[in-house]
Amino acid sequence: MGAMFTTIPWASALILLPLAGGMICFLWPRMVNALGLITVFATALSVIGLGWQIINDGVYHHPIGGWGAPLGIDLYADGLSLLMLSMTALVGICISIYSTAYFKREHTTRFWPLWLFLLGALNALFLSADIFNVYVTFELMGLAAVALVALAGGRDALGGAMRYLLAALLGSLAYLLGVALLYHGFGTVDIALLSQRVEPSPVLWATLGLMSAGLLLKTALFPLHFWLPPAHASAPAPVSALLSALVVKASFYILLRLWLEIFEPVVDDKSVASLLGLLGAAAVIWGSVQALRQTRLKLLIAYSTVAQIGYLFLAFPLAAAAGVTAWSAAVYLAVSHALAKAAMFLAAGNLIHFGGHDRIADLDRVVQRLPLTAGAFALAGVSIMGLPPSGGFIGKWLMLEAALTQERWDLVAVMILGGLLAGAYIFKVLGYAFTQADITHESKTVPASMEWAALLLAMGAILLGFLAVPVLSLVGIGDPFGVSEVRP
Amino acid sequence: MSTAFLYALVGMGLFSLGLYALIVHTHLLRKILALNVMGSGVFLVLVALAKRTGEIQPDPVPHAMVITGIVVAVSATALALTLTLKLNEETGRAELPDEQRESH
Amino acid sequence: MNWDAWLPLLVILSSLLPGLIIFALAEERVRLRTVLNLSGALIKLALVGWMLWGVYNGNHYETRLALLPNLDLVLRAGPLSLFFVTLSAVLWMVTTVYAIGYLEGSPHRSRFFGFFSLCVTTTVGVALAGNLITFLLFYELLTLATYPLLVHRGTEAARRAGRTYLAYTIFGGALLLLGTAWLYSITGTLEFAPQGGFLNGIGKEHHPALIIIFILLIAGFGVKAALVPLHGWLPKAMVAPAPVSALLHAVAVVKAGAFGIVRVVYDVFGVEFAADLGVTGPLAWLAAFTIIYGSLRALFQDDLKRRLAFSTVSQVSYITLGVAIAGPIATIGGVVHLVHQGLMKITLFFCAGNLAETLGIHKISEMNGVGRRMPWTMAAFTIGAFGMIGAPPIAGFITKWYLGLGALEVGQDWVIFVLAGSSLLNAAYFLPILHRAWFQEPPDAWPEEHNFGRKETAWALLLPPVLTAILALAVGLLVTLPFSPLEWAKLIAAREFYQP
Incomplete structure (x- = not known):
C-alpha cells in the first residue's frame, strides 16, 4: 500500500487534475457543481499523496517527460512548497463548498472552469523549478483571476478587474524581462542551477530590480497596492477570498524563493532588504489606517489585506541575522492570513447575502441573527489581530522574536502598532454586530454550507496556533531557508 | 555581438516607451496597446540575446519562450479588449472608472 | 501519575465544554442549559478540591503541550494557582445561580451563558498558567470572552462601553506582548519560577532593559487591575448586566490583572531582585495612590454601581500594595485579599x-429605608460593606491587619497612614448608604417594583449574596482552620515566595 502510494506522480496530478477538470466543466455545464467539487477534492487528495512522498523520501524532484533541466520542465517540492499547496487545498475546499451555494445557476458554469484553472495555475506555480515556468503560471493565474473578478458584472467589478489586469500584466512583463536578462547572464532558467551560477554583476542588479518590481506589484505591497482594494472589494465573495488568501501569496512565494536562492547570497548590500522592510512597515500602517477609515465591510477587509501583506516583508531586513525565525514567521503569517482572510471575505459574503448590503454601521444584531457567520468573522479577526491562540499570533511572536534579538525597535513598534490598529478595525465591525440599526432591512436566509465554510476556515486559523511545532518541522524539509542561523 | 546588442537595446527602449504610455494615457485601448509594445520589447530582447557570443547556431530556448510569450500576450489582449468593451457598455466610456464610491 | 498530568487541563475543560455546547443550544432549552452550567461548575469544584488536597500533601500537577519550538503551553497547579482557581470555581458556581435568576426570561441567554463559561475557563487558565506565554494567552482570551458579555444588551451605550474596555485592554495586551517577547529574547525562557523568579544571575548590562520590561508587564496587567491611571474602563463597564459586573469585579478581569502583578513580582523577577532593581518602591506608591484616589472618587458617586466600581479600583490595589511592600507578612495580606475582596465585592x-431588579433602584439617593423592604439583601450588603471598611471580624480586617504588620516589619511605616486613610474613606462612602437603608423612612413607592409574593425577591437572587456574605464573615472568623484562605496564603508564602 505504502509503495503504491509513493509511486503515483502526485505532483503532476496536482497540475493536470484541475486543468482537466476545468475543461470538462465546459463540456458538461449542467453537472458543473459536482464536477468541480470532485476535482477540488481529488486535488486535495493529491496534496496528501505528495505530502506522504515528501515526508518519507524528502524533497521531491521530477523532470517531466524525462527531459530535465536546462531543456525540459522540472517539478520541485520541498517543505515550503508542500505548505503552500496544503494551504491552497484547504482554502480551496472551503471556498468550493461555499461557492456551490453562493453562485446562481448561470454563474456556476463560468465560475468553476475559471476557478479550476486558477487552482491548476497555483499548484503549478508552487511546484515550479524554473523561472520561466513561473511566468507562464503567473499569466494563467492572472487571466483566470481577472475573469473571476469580472464575474460579478457592473461598473465597480469591471473597473476593478481592468485595473487588476493592467497591473498583473505590467508585473508579468517586468518579471519576464528579468527572466530574459538572467538567462542571458547565466544561461539557465532553472532555479537550482541559477543559485549555483549567479555572481554579483550589473545584470543581476538589473534583474533584481525588474523582478522585484514586477512581483511587488503583483503582491500589492505598498505603494503598489492601488489595484487591490477595488478588485478585491468588488469581486464576488468567494473570488475575493481566493484573491486575498491565495493569489497574492503566490507572487510573494516566488519573490521569497528567488530572494533565498538567487539574490540573497550574492547581494551584499543590505539596502534592498531594508527598502523592502520599510515598504512593508509603511504597508502595515497605511493599510490599517485605511481599513479603519472604511465604512464598507469588504473594503475594510481588502485594506486589511494590504496591511497584512506588509507584515510578510518585515522578514527581509530581519533575515540576515535571524534567517530561520524571520522566514518561518513570514510563512506562518502568510498561511494564517490565507485562512483568516478567506474566512472574513466569506463571512462578508454571508452578511451581504443576508442583509443585502455591507455597511458596517447597519449590521443590525447579526451576532444573534447570524451567529455562525459572526463567530467566523470574530475568530478570523483574532488571527488577524495576532492575538493568541491563533496562527497569526505564532507568526507575530516569531517575527517579534527576530526583531527583538536584533534590537530593531522600529520594526517592533510597527508590529505592535499594527496589532492595535487591527484590533480597532476588527472590533469596529464586531461592536456594530451587537447593536440594532436605525433602518432594518429585509433579510434572506443564508445556506448552512456558506456559514460553515466560513467558520471552518476561521477555526483553521485558530487551530494553526497550536500546530506551530509540526508545521515548522514540515517546512524545514529540504531546508528552504538555509541553515545560516543558530537559534538562541 | 554588436547587432544583437543593438536589438536588445531597442527592445529595452520599446519596453520603456510602452511603460510611459501605459502610465500617461487614460484611454484603455491605448493602455492595452502600450502593454503590447512593452511585450514586443521583451520579446525583442529575448530573441536578440539568443544569439550568444561565439556560437553559430542561435540558442533555441529563448525562441521557445518568445512563442509562449506571444500566445500569452494574445490571450491577455483578448481578455483586456473584452473587458474594455464591457466597461464601455456599462459606463459609456473606455476609461477606468473612479475608485469605488463609498456609499450607494 | 498519568491522571495527574491531565488534571489541570480537565479543570479547564470542565467549563470550556459546557460553554461550547451551550452556544449550540436553542434559546428555550432552559433546563438543559441549567443542568450543563451547574454540572460543569460542580465537576470543576470537585476537581479543584481533589487537587487542593493533593497539593497540600506535596503533590504536583502539570499539563504541558508544545506551543512553539522551545516554548510550551504549561498548566501547573501549585499553591498560588490553586488559591485563585478555588476562588473562581466557588464564585462561578454562585454567580451562575445568580445569573440564571437574574436573566430569567431575557433574550440571548445561550450566548450569554456560553461566554460566561468561556470567561471562567480563561480565568482558570490565567490562574493555572505555568509560564508567561500561557498567562498571556489566557489573559488575551479573557479580554475576548468578556467583551460579548459587556455589550450583551446591544445598546449604543453598551457598544461605547465595550469600545472603551477594548481600547484599554487591547492596549494593555500589546504592552504585555511586547514585554513578554522582549523578556524571552533576553532569557530564552518564560517559565514561572517560585522562590525567586527566573531572572537570577542575569548580567548587569540587561538591568536597564529589565526595568523597562517590568514597567511594560505591570502596565499590561495594571490595565485590568485598574491601577490609576489605567482604571478608566472599569466605571464605564457598569452598563453590563449585574452578574457580569460581579464576575468582572470579583473573579475574572480585575483579579486576573492583580494576579498577573503577583506573578511578575514573585515568579518572574523574584521579589528580592525586583527590590534590587528599585521597581517595587514606585509600584507600592502607585498602589497606595490608587487606593486613596479610588476611595475619593467613590465618595462622590450617586450611582450605586459606579460607587462600587471606584471602590474596586481602590480595593484591588491592596493586593498590589501587599506584593510591592515586599515583605513576607505583607505578601500574605496582599495574596489573601485576592479571595477576601472577591467574596466581599461579589456580595x-x-x-x-x-x-435594581426588584425595586428599580440604581441610585444611592433612592435607597431610603430599603432595609425594611429587603432585609436579607441589605443584611448581606451590610456585611460586605463593613468588611470593606475593615471592621473585625470580617475578611477585610484580616487583610488590613496583615498589610499593616507587614509594612511595619520592613520599615515602611507610611503604609499605615494609607491604610488608615483608606479605611476612613471606606467608612465615609459606605456608612451613609447603610444609614439610609436602615434608618431613613422608605418612600411611598419604589422606582420600579416587581412583586415576588411573600419573598423579598427571587430565591436565585437572594441565596447567592447571603451565601457569599456568610463566607466573607466565616473566612474572617475561622482564620485559624487549616484550609482557611489565610492559612493557605501562609502556605503559599512559605512554599513559593520565601524560603523558610
Whole structure:
C-alpha cells in the first residue's frame, strides 16, 4: 500500500487534475457543481499523496517527460512548497463548498472552469523549478483571476478587474524581462542551477530590480497596492477570498524563493532588504489606517489585506541575522492570513447575502441573527489581530522574536502598532454586530454550507496556533531557508 | 555581438516607451496597446540575446519562450479588449472608472 | 501519575465544554442549559478540591503541550494557582445561580451563558498558567470572552462601553506582548519560577532593559487591575448586566490583572531582585495612590454601581500594595485579599443587582429605608460593606491587619497612614448608604417594583449574596482552620515566595 502510494506522480496530478477538470466543466455545464467539487477534492487528495512522498523520501524532484533541466520542465517540492499547496487545498475546499451555494445557476458554469484553472495555475506555480515556468503560471493565474473578478458584472467589478489586469500584466512583463536578462547572464532558467551560477554583476542588479518590481506589484505591497482594494472589494465573495488568501501569496512565494536562492547570497548590500522592510512597515500602517477609515465591510477587509501583506516583508531586513525565525514567521503569517482572510471575505459574503448590503454601521444584531457567520468573522479577526491562540499570533511572536534579538525597535513598534490598529478595525465591525440599526432591512436566509465554510476556515486559523511545532518541522524539509542561523 | 546588442537595446527602449504610455494615457485601448509594445520589447530582447557570443547556431530556448510569450500576450489582449468593451457598455466610456464610491 | 498530568487541563475543560455546547443550544432549552452550567461548575469544584488536597500533601500537577519550538503551553497547579482557581470555581458556581435568576426570561441567554463559561475557563487558565506565554494567552482570551458579555444588551451605550474596555485592554495586551517577547529574547525562557523568579544571575548590562520590561508587564496587567491611571474602563463597564459586573469585579478581569502583578513580582523577577532593581518602591506608591484616589472618587458617586466600581479600583490595589511592600507578612495580606475582596465585592454587586431588579433602584439617593423592604439583601450588603471598611471580624480586617504588620516589619511605616486613610474613606462612602437603608423612612413607592409574593425577591437572587456574605464573615472568623484562605496564603508564602 505504502509503495503504491509513493509511486503515483502526485505532483503532476496536482497540475493536470484541475486543468482537466476545468475543461470538462465546459463540456458538461449542467453537472458543473459536482464536477468541480470532485476535482477540488481529488486535488486535495493529491496534496496528501505528495505530502506522504515528501515526508518519507524528502524533497521531491521530477523532470517531466524525462527531459530535465536546462531543456525540459522540472517539478520541485520541498517543505515550503508542500505548505503552500496544503494551504491552497484547504482554502480551496472551503471556498468550493461555499461557492456551490453562493453562485446562481448561470454563474456556476463560468465560475468553476475559471476557478479550476486558477487552482491548476497555483499548484503549478508552487511546484515550479524554473523561472520561466513561473511566468507562464503567473499569466494563467492572472487571466483566470481577472475573469473571476469580472464575474460579478457592473461598473465597480469591471473597473476593478481592468485595473487588476493592467497591473498583473505590467508585473508579468517586468518579471519576464528579468527572466530574459538572467538567462542571458547565466544561461539557465532553472532555479537550482541559477543559485549555483549567479555572481554579483550589473545584470543581476538589473534583474533584481525588474523582478522585484514586477512581483511587488503583483503582491500589492505598498505603494503598489492601488489595484487591490477595488478588485478585491468588488469581486464576488468567494473570488475575493481566493484573491486575498491565495493569489497574492503566490507572487510573494516566488519573490521569497528567488530572494533565498538567487539574490540573497550574492547581494551584499543590505539596502534592498531594508527598502523592502520599510515598504512593508509603511504597508502595515497605511493599510490599517485605511481599513479603519472604511465604512464598507469588504473594503475594510481588502485594506486589511494590504496591511497584512506588509507584515510578510518585515522578514527581509530581519533575515540576515535571524534567517530561520524571520522566514518561518513570514510563512506562518502568510498561511494564517490565507485562512483568516478567506474566512472574513466569506463571512462578508454571508452578511451581504443576508442583509443585502455591507455597511458596517447597519449590521443590525447579526451576532444573534447570524451567529455562525459572526463567530467566523470574530475568530478570523483574532488571527488577524495576532492575538493568541491563533496562527497569526505564532507568526507575530516569531517575527517579534527576530526583531527583538536584533534590537530593531522600529520594526517592533510597527508590529505592535499594527496589532492595535487591527484590533480597532476588527472590533469596529464586531461592536456594530451587537447593536440594532436605525433602518432594518429585509433579510434572506443564508445556506448552512456558506456559514460553515466560513467558520471552518476561521477555526483553521485558530487551530494553526497550536500546530506551530509540526508545521515548522514540515517546512524545514529540504531546508528552504538555509541553515545560516543558530537559534538562541 | 554588436547587432544583437543593438536589438536588445531597442527592445529595452520599446519596453520603456510602452511603460510611459501605459502610465500617461487614460484611454484603455491605448493602455492595452502600450502593454503590447512593452511585450514586443521583451520579446525583442529575448530573441536578440539568443544569439550568444561565439556560437553559430542561435540558442533555441529563448525562441521557445518568445512563442509562449506571444500566445500569452494574445490571450491577455483578448481578455483586456473584452473587458474594455464591457466597461464601455456599462459606463459609456473606455476609461477606468473612479475608485469605488463609498456609499450607494 | 498519568491522571495527574491531565488534571489541570480537565479543570479547564470542565467549563470550556459546557460553554461550547451551550452556544449550540436553542434559546428555550432552559433546563438543559441549567443542568450543563451547574454540572460543569460542580465537576470543576470537585476537581479543584481533589487537587487542593493533593497539593497540600506535596503533590504536583502539570499539563504541558508544545506551543512553539522551545516554548510550551504549561498548566501547573501549585499553591498560588490553586488559591485563585478555588476562588473562581466557588464564585462561578454562585454567580451562575445568580445569573440564571437574574436573566430569567431575557433574550440571548445561550450566548450569554456560553461566554460566561468561556470567561471562567480563561480565568482558570490565567490562574493555572505555568509560564508567561500561557498567562498571556489566557489573559488575551479573557479580554475576548468578556467583551460579548459587556455589550450583551446591544445598546449604543453598551457598544461605547465595550469600545472603551477594548481600547484599554487591547492596549494593555500589546504592552504585555511586547514585554513578554522582549523578556524571552533576553532569557530564552518564560517559565514561572517560585522562590525567586527566573531572572537570577542575569548580567548587569540587561538591568536597564529589565526595568523597562517590568514597567511594560505591570502596565499590561495594571490595565485590568485598574491601577490609576489605567482604571478608566472599569466605571464605564457598569452598563453590563449585574452578574457580569460581579464576575468582572470579583473573579475574572480585575483579579486576573492583580494576579498577573503577583506573578511578575514573585515568579518572574523574584521579589528580592525586583527590590534590587528599585521597581517595587514606585509600584507600592502607585498602589497606595490608587487606593486613596479610588476611595475619593467613590465618595462622590450617586450611582450605586459606579460607587462600587471606584471602590474596586481602590480595593484591588491592596493586593498590589501587599506584593510591592515586599515583605513576607505583607505578601500574605496582599495574596489573601485576592479571595477576601472577591467574596466581599461579589456580595455587594449581587445586592446592587437585587435592588435594581426588584425595586428599580440604581441610585444611592433612592435607597431610603430599603432595609425594611429587603432585609436579607441589605443584611448581606451590610456585611460586605463593613468588611470593606475593615471592621473585625470580617475578611477585610484580616487583610488590613496583615498589610499593616507587614509594612511595619520592613520599615515602611507610611503604609499605615494609607491604610488608615483608606479605611476612613471606606467608612465615609459606605456608612451613609447603610444609614439610609436602615434608618431613613422608605418612600411611598419604589422606582420600579416587581412583586415576588411573600419573598423579598427571587430565591436565585437572594441565596447567592447571603451565601457569599456568610463566607466573607466565616473566612474572617475561622482564620485559624487549616484550609482557611489565610492559612493557605501562609502556605503559599512559605512554599513559593520565601524560603523558610
